[in-house]
Amino acid sequence: MQLLCHHFAECLSESIHTDIIINASDGSIGVHRAVLAARSPVFRSMFSHDLKEKELSAINISDMSIEDCQCFLNYIYGNIQNEEFLTHRLAFLRAADKYNLSDLKEACHESLMEDIDTKNVLERLQTASLYQLSKLKACCMRYLVRFGKIFDIRDDFTAFLQYADREIIGEIFHEVLAAWKGF
Structure with missing residues (x-):
């Protein structure tokens, strides 16, 4: 072959x-x-x-x-x-x-999923949503919320909220609330 x-x-x-x-x-x-x-x-x-x-x-x-x-x-x-x-x-x-x-x-x-970082996490999250890549979406969410990277990319995240799909925004906030509940 x-x-x-x-x-x-x-x-x-x-x-x-x-x-x-x-x-x-x-x-x-x-x-x-x-x-x-x-x-x-x-x-x-x-x-x-x-x-x-x-x-x-x-x-x-x-x-x-x-x-x-x-x-x-x-x-x-x-x-x-x-x-x-x-x-x-x-x-x-x-x-x-x-x-x-x-x-x-x-x-x-x-x-x-192997090289998510602060420079690409928002693009990967958008890509995961567009192509229905559930594992990638979960990894991006975990990276942003559970590892606290959302604070490291505050300005980029604010800009992302302006153009992101409402469903993604809702999922992020759901993830944030779930993380806060764990504290």
């Missing part, structure tokens, strides 16, 4: 026998329908039904840069490096959700 993945990755990097183009926001990449269809039910559906992607032999992924797209394809082709994954995991999470790649979505979910 590893040898086969390496062969497909080599075909991708050298554009050997590609049969469809992915148009990212700032460039294009030739890929193989069969590989995309094998990994994603969404891609499979695009190629199985009479959709514009099948007819035009092109997929528009305008919400992804060419760099993010290339790394996403490296994942699909089984040739992703750990540093590449860590750098692009938020883009991967969006793509995993959009193209129904549950294994990638779970890998992103697990990874995003």
Whole structure:
């Protein structure tokens, strides 16, 4: 299996026998329908039904840069490096959700829980809510409330309250009240 993945990755990097183009926001990449269809039910559906992607032999992924797209394809082709994954995991999470790649979505979910800090906790909380990542949301809440980091990022938190979803705000205050109750 590893040898086969390496062969497909080599075909991708050298554009050997590609049969469809992915148009990212700032460039294009030739890929193989069969590989995309094998990994994603969404891609499979695009190629199985009479959709514009099948007819035009092109997929528009305008919400992804060419760099993010290339790394996403490296994942699909089984040739992703750990540093590449860590750098692009938020883009991967969006793509995993959009193209129904549950294994990638779970890998992103697990990874995003590993390095929560004061610089990213509010963004991660918003991401967790958007993509229904319950474990990440719980970790962010615990970090903010139980570890008292909400006081360390007072200004950022105040700004966050201005644009955050009401449901998240309600959950944060519920968590704060539960923590106070424990004192």
